[in-house]
Amino acid sequence: MEIKMCLIPGGKTGKAGKLSIKVGDEVKADDILIQVETGKGNRPVKAPQDGVITKILCEEGCQVSSGQILFEMSAHNAEASVQADATGSGKEEALRLNTELLIIGAGPGGYVAAIYGAKKGLKVTLIEKDELGGTCLNTGCIPTKTLVKSAEVFRSMSEASAFGIVTSGPPSVNMERIIRRKEEIRKKLVGGIEGLLQDNNVQVLRGEAAFLSADSVFVRGEKDYVVSACDIIIATGSKISEINIPGINLPVVMNSAQALSCTELPQTITIVGAGIIGMEFAFLYNNLGVKVNVVEFLDRPLAVLDRDISASIRNSAMEAGISISTGSKVLKIQQSEDMQAVVTYEDEKGEHVLVSDKVLVAVGREPNLKGLDLEKAGVALNERGRGVRADSHMRTNVEHIYAIGDVTDILQLAHVASHQGMAAVDHILNGTGEVDYSAIPNVVFTSPEISSVGLTEEDCGKKGIDFSSSTVFYASNGKALTMNEPEGFVKLVRDNATGRIVGGSIIGADAASLVSSLTLAIANGLTDLQVAETVFAHPTTAEVIHEAALGFGVGAIHQS
Numbered sequence: 082m083e084i085k086m087c088l089i090p091g092g093k094t095g096k097a098g099k100l101s102i103k104v105g106d107e108v109k110a111d112d113i114l115i116q117v118e119t120g121k122g123n124r125p126v127k128a129p130q131d132g133v134i135t136k137i138l139c140e141e142g143c144q145v146s147s148g149q150i151l152f153e154m155s156a157h158n159a160e161a162s163v164q165a166d167a168t169g170s171g172k173e174e175a176l177r178l179n180t181e182l183l184i185i186g187a188g189p190g191g192y193v194a195a196i197y198g199a200k201k202g203l204k205v206t207l208i209e210k211d212e213l214g215g216t217c218l219n220t221g222c223i224p225t226k227t228l229v230k231s232a233e234v235f236r237s238m239s240e241a242s243a244f245g246i247v248t249s250g251p252p253s254v255n256m257e258r259i260i261r262r263k264e265e266i267r268k269k270l271v272g273g274i275e276g277l278l279q280d281n282n283v284q285v286l287r288g289e290a291a292f293l294s295a296d297s298v299f300v301r302g303e304k305d306y307v308v309s310a311c312d313i314i315i316a317t318g319s320k321i322s323e324i325n326i327p328g329i330n331l332p333v334v335m336n337s338a339q340a341l342s343c344t345e346l347p348q349t350i351t352i353v354g355a356g357i358i359g360m361e362f363a364f365l366y367n368n369l370g371v372k373v374n375v376v377e378f379l380d381r382p383l384a385v386l387d388r389d390i391s392a393s394i395r396n397s398a399m400e401a402g403i404s405i406s407t408g409s410k411v412l413k414i415q416q417s418e419d420m421q422a423v424v425t426y427e428d429e430k431g432e433h434v435l436v437s438d439k440v441l442v443a444v445g446r447e448p449n450l451k452g453l454d455l456e457k458a459g460v461a462l463n464e465r466g467r468g469v470r471a472d473s474h475m476r477t478n479v480e481h482i483y484a485i486g487d488v489t490d491i492l493q494l495a496h497v498a499s500h501q502g503m504a505a506v507d508h509i510l511n512g513t514g515e516v517d518y519s520a521i522p523n524v525v526f527t528s529p530e531i532s533s534v535g536l537t538e539e540d541c542g543k544k545g546i547d548f549s550s551s552t553v554f555y556a557s558n559g560k561a562l563t564m565n566e567p568e569g570f571v572k573l574v575r576d577n578a579t580g581r582i583v584g585g586s587i588i589g590a591d592a593a594s595l596v597s598s599l600t601l602a603i604a605n606g607l608t609d610l611q612v613a614e615t616v617f618a619h620p621t622t623a624e625v626i627h628e629a630a631l632g633f634g635v636g637a638i639h640q641s
């Protein structure tokens with residue numbers, strides 16, 4: 082069996098240190114055979130399993146490159162097993178494996194990093210304790226958007242007469258079928274990822290990973306494994322935060338994952354939290370004909386977004402019949418004898434009570450660190466003590482260990498997790514990968530949709546940037562009128578010193594898709610003039626972006 086030097090970033094070489102063994106020596110798995118100085122610290126080369134050294138192909142001081150064979154050994158077992166009692170598994174033995182890149186967690190961070198790393202030639206092992214695809218595919222992005230689409234179809238059918246379509250009777254909702262459809266889509270996507278991982282030769286191990294040291298993890302599953310790796314990426318994501326509201330565990334209370342599998346459609350619901358998840362559920366239930374109340378602690382819904390967007394979605398909610406109580410703290414949830422949920426909250430005017438069939442609590446998620454035994458690897462948490470500390474290259478404080486996605490608590494978005502994963506792989510391979518957070522798009526699937534990217538006017542004010550903004554309304558856009566969706570606006574923010582577009586917010590038809598062109602403009606430092614000089618197709622909702630860019634100069638053509 083050959084023992085090779087693992088990857089040295091940037092295709093560089095390392096210098097071999099003192100040899101601690103000779104031919105014929107008995108070695109145990111994980112014994113350090115030699116240290117190689119890589120310029121980024123020492124990299125130990127370890128025995129992958131118990132055996133006898135049969136050949137030594139390097140000497141002290143020699144230059145060593147990635148993948149170079151340094152030793153040959155005769156292993157005592159082809160796939161040696163180790164006693165696992167030290168790891169407390171209760172099972173007799175664990176299989177010992179070696180890999181170049183080990184990734185813990187197969188959400189959009191982990192599985193994308195795995196496929197990307199494999200495409201770039203790395204031997205990748207991916208560990209997942211639950212379903213492939215993580216929160217995003219199973220209880221997050223995709224399931225919510227499947228329900229959002231069903232709700233939009235129902236709403237469109239209810240409004241069919243506005244389009245000149247005559248239906249024989251009012252449509253009705255079959256929640257069981259909606260949930261079944263969601264499951265079908267979820268399973269199809271999970272199966273697709275399984276196929277992609279296979280096609281790219283990513284080794285997938287099923288089980289829960291815990292660190293044994295800075296370069297090995299124990300995987301507890303149907304089969305137990307001890308996996309040693311040159312580089313490790315932590316991509317364990319996030320979980321629903323436990324919050325301390327009396328009554329939160331009552332049967333009438335759901336979290337977002339439970340709501341996505343609930344085949345009963347309530348007639349009334351109270352949603353705690355007007356963040357992105359809370360507001361998406363508010364509109365989806367409302368579109369399905371449910372009476373919705375939202376209670377929010379902060380002074381406005383979607384408080385992370387531009388103030389005008391918050392105000393606009395609040396108006397849309399009011400017009401749709403959704404009631405939103407802001408500056409309100411939920412004190413307790415009770416269940417009446419007839420299984421009604423009773424939510425007591427307080428605002429500046431005093432205590433109030435809301436009665437509904439169900440309560441949905443949508444107030445935050447926290448990094449998933451449980452059971453990882455990070456301390457055994459020496460991995461530090463961030464200043465808030467929430468999430469793994471990672472720099473812009475996604476490196477943790479421990480050489481060769483990276484962290485990406487929700488577990489870093491930087492930004493809880495699927496596309497950010499994937500992007501960070503690819504950056505981490507690039508950094509492992511050649512020291513180049515780095516994440517720039519100045520043009521990260523954010524989408525909210527309310528009715529109408531919302532999206533934003535880059536800086537808001539408020540951000541510019543705080544940063545002392547001399548800025549201007551240009552707002553153009555959808556009411557002047559022909560395509561939006563054909564869609565019967567004339568509400569909303571596009572707001573662009575420009576840095577006056579450079580003329581560059583530094584931020585954009587959209588509320589209106591197609592907002593989620595339109596944000597990609599704004600992201601391209603911001604990420605590539607385009608000025609308002611360059612956007613204005615670009616040809617936008619007609620008739621499309623994208624023309625509102627063009628008009629907003631013109632707004633910085635001569636003014637929008639279709640808005641006085």
Ligand SMILES: Cc1cc2nc3c(=O)[nH]c(=O)nc-3n(C[C@H](O)[C@H](O)[C@H](O)COP(=O)(O)OP(=O)(O)OC[C@H]3O[C@@H](n4cnc5c(N)ncnc54)[C@H](O)[C@@H]3O)c2cc1C
Nearest residue numbers: 186188189190210215216217221290318486487493494495
């Ligand atoms: C209701 C909802 C809607 C959302 N909608 C959107 C949206 O529209 N757009 C968007 O960008 N984002 C959305 N998000 C957020 C998005 O889902 C997350 O940002 C994204 O999934 C994070 O990816 P990740 O890879 O970091 O972690 P996750 O997707 O959470 O995956 C982590 C994986 O690691 C596994 N794992 C954890 N610990 C271990 C261990 N010790 N051993 C082995 N495996 C382990 C978990 O089982 C999980 O599969 C939504 C989230 C929710 C809850």
